[in-house]
Amino acid sequence: MFGSDFNNAAGRNTTHKIVLPFYAYAAVSLLVSILLLFFSAEAFTQHYFHPHTLAITHMMALGWGTMIILGASHQLVPVLIEKSLYSARLGYASFLLAAVGIPLLVYGFYVFDMGGPAKWGGRFVLLSVICYIINIAASMSGGRKVNVHAVFILTASLWLFLTAFLGLALVYNFTFPFLPKETLQYLPLHAHVGIIGWFLLLIIGVGSRLIPMFLISKYANSKLLWVIYFLINAGLLSFLLSFLYFPSREYYNFSIAAVVLALLFFGYYCYCAVKERIRRQVDEQMKTSLLSVVMMLLPLLFLVVITGWLVVDQLSARMVLIYGFAIFYGWITAIIFGMTFKTLPFIVWNKVYHDKAGLGKTPNPKDLFNNKLYILMVLIYLGGFILFITGAYLADTYVLNFAAAILLLAAVLYNWNVMKVLFHKPKSYERHH
């Protein structure tokens, strides 16, 4: 009656040695990024093409967002594609290359030296992305069936390669101008390939699997996910082509409409997953993750304001900063906050207790971090986030500094909880069992 898998599929999980360094690096990067924000809050009253703003953005996008996603996806890809990871060595290489490259790149931006540090940083990051793509593509090859979540991840990683390649080209363009336009002109392209192609596609691809899984929801709708996939890619491709060959507001509006529609569909998907959940209780981490889905719409609102001709030029430049801030410090950070404490405790629990389960009392994975501290962190963070946007809108340095200090406190609490999980040791009574 039952087809058995004698190879014990559960035994082929990715080792924690690959995954945990990514989480630790990302946590420290968040702290560094907000420290930079605290000491450079005034940059948010100026044009977005400011060395400190570029440094902060790359610390957030690469050190925080990308590193934790790379780490988590090394663990999650086998779950999604139901096959083991192709190579542990490529996983280690991807971490080491990015870990060296990101500080070099951020330093290069901060002091605005587009020479050695920025170039080497960009090269290392690009090599890290290549290692990741090879690993993911090789893991997926020969799969039994096409899995929509896996296609999301692979496509997202190809967009990541494109934005990393374009980013390196832009660094070179500062010292050896070879592109037809100035570097500044290409920033919207570089940014949106990263934000929409990499972050949005990957977060939806992974979130659409994890959200129903953690809610234990009966809801599944691959067709809707394919529609979302095509809308996002069509929106991004049309933006890319119109940006390069026939820039016009109409084409941009088409791109925005496609992405907005995809986000609304994803919101509907999450709503159905919540509605059809078997587990009635929704924990704080899932609530934060679901809040991030709503927060996806916030940058779009700012984008409409920017492109909607509602504001004068001076305010428009400020709105671009607020738009970027809402993406990295709002939507992306919120989903990472939630998913960190849905995934990390389980990885560490597996490391510490895998040979003790069933033998006696072991703590639950959720006992490995302090949930009250987590709730406090989220509330503090949301307060700081709203205040920072207010400060950026008013171009008020005092409000920005105060908001950055609040965000810094939230980052400290996040790091405290992450380190508490990472350095978890079994209590003495658990060791005796």
Added chain:
Amino acid sequence: MNVITNNNIRCIIALAGLEQVVDPEIGLNVVDLGLIYQVDFDEENKKIFVTMTLTTQFCPMGESITAAVKRVMEHTFPGEEVWVELSFDPPWSHERISEEGKKFFNQ
């Protein structure tokens, strides 16, 4: 009990033992979750075969859960060799959750 077995009495003892094995993410034991498909006893050769599933294939907790099932079975039936096999055919579905399990989820 929606578990296939060749020995009802010994299976009830086995399932009572397996109620100690809890899915760490969900907080519910593997029996009420409906993860246990089949428990067969080869009394002549002192072997026990457990066929079970996971809520999702490559579940990160899968290795710990299957190891715990093996340990508990060895503890419940000392001196007998225990084989735990994973099956995803059919895959787990919420319909396998017991009435107790449904009460747990509705809390």
